[in-house]
Amino acid sequence: MTQHETWVALRAHWQELADLGGIGALLGWDQSTHLPGAAGSGRARQQALLAGVRHGRATDAGYGRLLDQAGALDLGPVEARMLAVARREFERATRLPAAFVRASSQHAGESYAAWVEARPANDWARMVPLLERTLDLSLEGASFFPEFAGPMDYFIDRSDEGMTAAQVDAVFAELRAALVPLVDAVAAAPAPRTDFLAREYPIPTQLRLGEEIGALYGYDFTRGRQDLTAHPFMTRLGARDVRITTRAQLADPTDALYSTLHEVGHALYEQGVASELLDTPLGGGVSAGVHESQSRLWENIVGRSRAFWAGQFGRFRDAFPEQLNDVTEEEMFRAVNVVRRSLIRTDADELTYNLHVITRYELERQLLGGSLAVSDLADAWHAAYEANLGLRAPSHVDGVLQDVHWFSGGIGGVFQGYTLGNVLSAQFYASASAANPGLDAEFARGEFGRLHGWLSEHVYAPGRTFTPNELVERATGQGMTAAPYLAYLRGKYADLYGLS
Amino acid sequence: MTQHETWVALRAHWQELADLGGIGALLGWDQSTHLPGAAGSGRARQQALLAGVRHGRATDAGYGRLLDQAGALDLGPVEARMLAVARREFERATRLPAAFVRASSQHAGESYAAWVEARPANDWARMVPLLERTLDLSLEGASFFPEFAGPMDYFIDRSDEGMTAAQVDAVFAELRAALVPLVDAVAAAPAPRTDFLAREYPIPTQLRLGEEIGALYGYDFTRGRQDLTAHPFMTRLGARDVRITTRAQLADPTDALYSTLHEVGHALYEQGVASELLDTPLGGGVSAGVHESQSRLWENIVGRSRAFWAGQFGRFRDAFPEQLNDVTEEEMFRAVNVVRRSLIRTDADELTYNLHVITRYELERQLLGGSLAVSDLADAWHAAYEANLGLRAPSHVDGVLQDVHWFSGGIGGVFQGYTLGNVLSAQFYASASAANPGLDAEFARGEFGRLHGWLSEHVYAPGRTFTPNELVERATGQGMTAAPYLAYLRGKYADLYGLS
Structure with a gap:
């Protein structure tokens, strides 16, 4: 040749x-x-x-x-x-030996099938031997890659290339130290009104509004579409076929809206990869953390901002005149940012969400490191939730059995990307807004093109041309740091909850 | 082993x-x-x-x-x-040599892409050289199977195993001889009123009614679903996943209804194959003709019968009270059976439809036999339509360019199944009703289970266990014959149009 x-x-x-x-x-x-x-x-x-x-x-x-x-x-x-x-x-x-891949895949299928039954039955005992096997297989899988410092480093590197467990440990320790007292302070402050969110909002209208705002964000519906599912997701079916799904509740219009905006964030990334990279090894998002940074940036930093609601509240009031007739724009902004300690990760607000993730990450670290046995995991779960969130689940359904991840794939590296995404979302946004003064004023006019343009150039277009760490450094001038994220959270929630 | x-x-x-x-x-x-x-x-x-x-x-x-x-x-x-x-x-x-398969597939793609542009532009000249190549490739493909009496026999056998061109010639000659004067007589009789079909019928309601009646027919929605498409079809995505699509027009509720019932007929066949045959070479419909017999049986023989409307008119009147407030059940029955000579096969009524198919079949015969050149095909089309239907298309758009078949696949064996299906639909139905007296009375009560049961046992469950000819003989006691179909048409249209 x-x-x-x-x-x-x-x-x-x-x-x-x-x-x-x-x-x-x-x-x-x-x-x-x-x-x-x-x-x-x-x-x-x-x-x-x-x-x-x-x-x-x-x-x-x-x-x-x-x-x-x-x-x-x-x-x-x-x-x-x-x-x-x-x-x-x-x-x-x-x-990875073929026999190992087959055994892992078969075990994952059996474990998932058992979890589907065991979870509603609160049957943690049934899952213990299965999860013990999962842990064994995870450790065996990592053993084929002895060049990593430990199993967790291998698993983190699979989804967030170049990131180490030590880096994640450090960032998460900093976050937890800051978030636990911040959540305490918010919990002690008066809560905003949220009564109006429990009124009935016809679902087709909810979906239409989400799609309108997704289009304003820059999601290209000629290269995508939105459908309803039980669990929202984004998926790439082809170079020009990046679809999102959402879910909707009649008596909570924020569920569909923020599910849509979250998945639109993922989709903007995939749709924004430079066309000459598509269908090559570089033609997609670079890491779990950077991907999640885009879903969280568009969902939370933009979508839950006061400026966003200055531009979009009228759209909602026009669509739902009776439901919102006694509600102000400021009340809407405050309601979508309500903070409540809760047991379920996927229902958690922006502030407490990271404590759910950090809890799981730390338990994974202990399981893989050998300091925690699977048979003690349920108790360790309760103890960690009491320490991090001050809550104790009344059953395993809302405790150790709640997430599918450990019961369908493996243990290790499956949760940290969610919080790395939050951290990076604020870091990228700080750089974008420093380079583009006045973004808030644009958001208030329903315009998002300048932010989309900056992110396209610095994050989306390169695809996997750079490693995640290189991409973060090129876009923001420094390595991953929690400082912008903590500053964002402190500023936002001090304002919302009148903290000193 | x-x-x-x-x-x-x-x-x-x-x-x-x-x-x-x-x-x-x-x-x-x-x-x-x-x-x-x-x-x-x-x-x-x-x-x-x-x-x-x-x-x-x-x-x-x-x-x-x-x-x-x-x-x-x-x-x-x-x-x-x-x-x-x-x-x-x-x-x-x-x-088939791999190089031939590749060349055919590539040419089909190019021809289809050209047709998509040439048809709206009425550009027959552009398609002539492409169709000449299609004809050459079709003949070359048939040449790899010299055991057949001729190319048409090979192509017919591919979709209707065991059927010969001579058999089809004989049946079609008999049909044409009977249909041309029958259509003449109907055309001379007063037409029924159809004005009310052109009122506005909201499409979601149309789709719901079609699905309700499809379920009454026996279509199992836990193993299927219906969606909207430009061209309706049935497709098997898995042993327990047989889907249908339909199309709908606001100002003609019969389009969606009969598209649905047609595809439901195909789906009942696929859903009715015995479970022990699924995912084997026998796990599907046995031939194009037998498949089409089931779509046409449920669409026309059942769905356009007086008994059907005795059972279903109330459902329509309840769903569309304003649109149907001056319409009787008998008027509805007559309107869905209106006969009109027209230029477009896919819009044709039950009676004239076969003349469209026979025209194409005869042209294919001449092309493959060498007695007609592609460059003369458009003129031959006009001549055949004048002879068979007394009409001349004002342009090639509604003439030789109207169907995708020749421009996307090949020439030969692609049309006859439609009319073989009509012939077989009446033959199967005659046997089913002889074995099950009183089907009409059940239809009038909205019950279709006994017919569905007979067809399941004699046609659906065997899948491809027997050849098409064997299946027809086992189910009806004789080989394929046009007599029941002609008797059905003559009886029905003599009644509808008051012919002597």
């Missing part, structure tokens, strides 16, 4: 991997949105089959030889990074 | 082929129902990739050896038929 032919063959292989990934995403999207009730097991089999086909192509020996040959090519920096990312993924995928 | 292991491996391979087919069906379903506008070319690439993966598995040499080994197994009659069908499909798929 000539150099040119090698590169053409690599691009074609990457295109195929991207297309197989898109087909897999369609199988999942349809399962969550439209699949007939009786078709579940058939769909699971189709997904496993397609995943097997994709895994076969991703670990194909001929592909490996192509990657080796390409090492001798004279590449520009972007192409060199494409190759480096592809080699890293190939190496990761081929180092 | 032991005998048992060989059979287990074959079943697993068939399961995989079925699952890949289901994934391909999902890609197509989503393309027609939900795909964002900008994602079309990416989806086409995904479909081609998946088709290639499936073709690879369907023609895999290891699979061929398994089929050979299975020839020595001691099989029961159903398993022997599974193997025979699988061997036939394997042989068909492997006999």
Whole structure:
């Protein structure tokens, strides 16, 4: 093969991997949105089959030889990074023995099926032996990568390349030290009125408003769409097919709105990757943390700001004149930022959410480190919630059994990205607003283009051209730091709750 | 391998082929129902990739050896038929050279893309060279199967196994001889009133009524669903996932209703295949003609009957009280059976529809036989329409360019199934009603279970266990015959139009 032919063959292989990934995403999207009730097991089999086909192509020996040959090519920096990312993924995928991958996948399926029954039955005892096996498999998986300092470093690196457990430990310790007293102070202050949010808001109108604002944010509906699901998500089905889903409650219009704006944030990132990177190893978001930074930035920092409501309250009052006839713009702004200690992570407000995540991260650290046994996890959960949030779950349903993550995948690296995203959201926003004075005034006019433009240039367009740490440094001038996030939270909640 | 292991491996391979087919069906379903506008070319690439993966598995040499080994197994009659069908499909798929398959597929894509532009522009000249190449490729494809008497026999056999061009010629000649004077007589009689069908009928209500009646027919929505598309279709995405689509017009409620009932008929067939046959070579409808017989039976013979409207008119009047306040049940029955000579096949009524199909079939015969050149096809189209329907299209848009079939696939065997379906629908129904006296009285009560039961037992459950000809003989006691269909049409339209 000539150099040119090698590169053409690599691009074609990457295109195929991207297309197989898109087909897999369609199988999942349809399962969550439209699949007939009786078709579940058939769909699971189709997904496993397609995943097997994709895994076969991703670990194909001929592909490996192509990657080796390409090492001798004279590449520009972007192409060199494409190759480096592809080699890293190939190496990761081929180092795990096939028997281990099969055993893990089969166990994950069995564990998930058991959890679906055990959770409503509050049957923690049933899950203990399954979770013990999950922990064993997680540790075994990490053992194939001895170059990392420990299992947690391996798992964090899988979703947030280049990040270490020590870095996360440090950031989370700083956050917890600041957040626990801040939540205490807020809890002691008078709560805003939220009664009007419990009125009835017809769901089709809720969905329409979310889509209108998503379009204002910059979500391109010719390359996407929104559907209803039980759990909202964003998924890329193709280079020009980035879909979101939302959920809605009749008696809480903020659920659909902020679910939509959260997923729009993820989608803006995926839709904003430079077109020349699409369907290559660089054609997507760079890490779990940076991805979540965009969902949280558009959901919280923008969507729960006073300036946002200055621009959008009229839209809501026009759509829901009776429901909002005794409500002011300021009351709406305060209501969507109400802080309440609660037991469920996915229902948590902006401020307490991180304490849920930090709790899980710390428990994962102890499980993987051997200082906590699975059989003691439920008690450790209660103790951690009492320490971090001052609450104790009345049952395991709202305690250790609440999240699907440990019961469907593995232990390690599955939660920290949520809070890293919060931290990075404020860091990116601080840089964006420093470079673009007056963003609030634009938001108040319902304009978001200048912010979208800055983020597109500095975060979205590069895709995976830089590592997450490089991207953060290039965009903000420094490595990841919690300072902007803590300043944002302190300023916002001091204002809202009249703290000194 | 032991005998048992060989059979287990074959079943697993068939399961995989079925699952890949289901994934391909999902890609197509989503393309027609939900795909964002900008994602079309990416989806086409995904479909081609998946088709290639499936073709690879369907023609895999290891699979061929398994089929050979299975020839020595001691099989029961159903398993022997599974193997025979699988061997036939394997042989068909492997006999076409890969280069020919690629060239055909690429040409089909180019031809379709050109047709999408040429049709609205009335640009027949642009399509002539493309259709000439289509004809060459069709003839070349047939040449790989010299065991057939001619190209048309090969193409008919692909969709209606065991049927010959001579058989179709004879049936169609009999039909045309009867239909042309029958249409003449109807055209000379006074037309029923149809003014009320042009009132405005809100589409969500139309769709609800169609789904209610589909459920009465026996369509199982836990194993299916209905969505809106430009062109209605039925598709099997999995053993328990058989979906339909419909279209709707505000000012014609019969379009959505009969599109739904047509696709429900196809779906009842697919949903009715015996569960032990699912995901095997026998797990689906046996031929294009038998499939269409079920869509037409439920759409026309049942759905346009006086008894049907005796049971359903109240449902419509309740749903559309203002639109139907001056309409009687009898007027509704007559309006949905109005006969009008028209230029467009897909808009044609039950009676004239076959003349559209026969026209195309005869033109295909002449093209494949060499007695008609593609460059003369447009003139031949006009001449045939004048002879068969007494009409001349004012442009090629409503003439030779109207159907996608020749411009996206090939020439030969693509139309006759529609009219074979009509013929068989009456033949099956005559046997069903002879075995079940009093079906009309049940229809008038909104009950369709006894008919559904008979069809399930005699047509649906066997799947592809018998050849189409065997199935027809077993179910009706004789080979395919046009007599019941002509008797049905003559009786119905003599009544409706007061013919002597």
